[in-house]
């Protein structure tokens with residue numbers, strides 16, 4: 001009886017969303033105070049790599065990152081083409097910035113707000129600056 005009541009309420013609701021969204025599929029899956037990287041675009045599920053201070057060499061995700069977010073508490077995050085913070089880089093502001101500057105990017109293949117150079121499958125190290 002309860003089940004049928006529930007269904008009736010659901011149908012009457014009209015715009016109720018049926019089918020759960022993925023439990024975890026957002027940049028917010030990056031722990032606050034970290035910068036995070038995903039191998040896929042649009043930050044799906046848990047990050048594939050992250051750092052709270054820096055990461056000198058990506059391992060499993062080296063040259064495979066396609067979306068990034070900076071949830072750092074105070075600093076900008078810089079992502080480098082080479083190991084040990086070498087080579088070309090781009091910088092993201094932090095989530096809590098008040099300037100409106102970019103602090104995440106869901107699709108590195110077309111660059112970032114600061115560059116049109118493609119950054120898909122390229123990041124090898126990163127640090128807060």
Ligand SMILES: [Ca+2]
Nearest residue numbers: 081122123124
């Ligand atoms: Ca690289």
